Ligand code: SF4
C-alpha cells in the first residue's frame with residue numbers, strides 16, 4: 451500500500467469527512483422530519499389512494515349508472531356492481547356497489563374506464579385497519595369517504 455492511503459487510514463480521514471457532513475446537517479433549520487399525524491404530509495397530485503364515488507352536487511344522486519365497466523376493467527375483480535333498468539325510462543341504474551380495498555393495487559384502471567367519472571382514487575391515504583373486515587366498502591362508505599382522526603398539539 452502506498453503512503454497516502456495508509457495515512458488516510460491512520461488518521462481516519464474518511465471517517466472524519468463523513469462525520470463532518472453528518473454534523474453539518476444537525477442544525478434545526480436543516481431538519482425535515484414531518485410531525486405526522488399532527489402535520490399531514492404533502493401528497494403528490496397524481497397519488498392514487500382511497501376510492502371515492504361522486505354524486506351529483508345538485509341532486510345528491512350517484513353519478514354511477516351501473517354499467518359495470520369498472521368491474522370489467524379491474525384486473526383483481528374486486529368490484530361488484532349490480533344494476534336494474536327503469537321500466538319507464540329504460541335507463542339502467544346501479545342498485546349496489548362494493549369495492550374490496552384490501553385487494554386493490556391502485557392501478558387506476560377502474561377510474562380510467564368509468565364513463566361518468568364517478569369512481570375516483572382520491573388522495574386519502576389513511577386506509578390501514580387492524581383486520582380485513584371493514585375493507586369492503588359499499589356505496590354509502592364510498593360516497594361518504596374516510597373520516598380521518600384530527601390530532602391537535
Ligand atoms: S385501482 Fe386497479 S385494482 Fe383497484 S379496483 Fe381499480 S382497477 Fe381494480
Ligand code: SF4
Nearest residue numbers: 514515517518520564
Ligand atoms: S362506477 Fe363508473 S364504470 Fe363503474 S359501474 Fe358506475 S358508471 Fe360504470
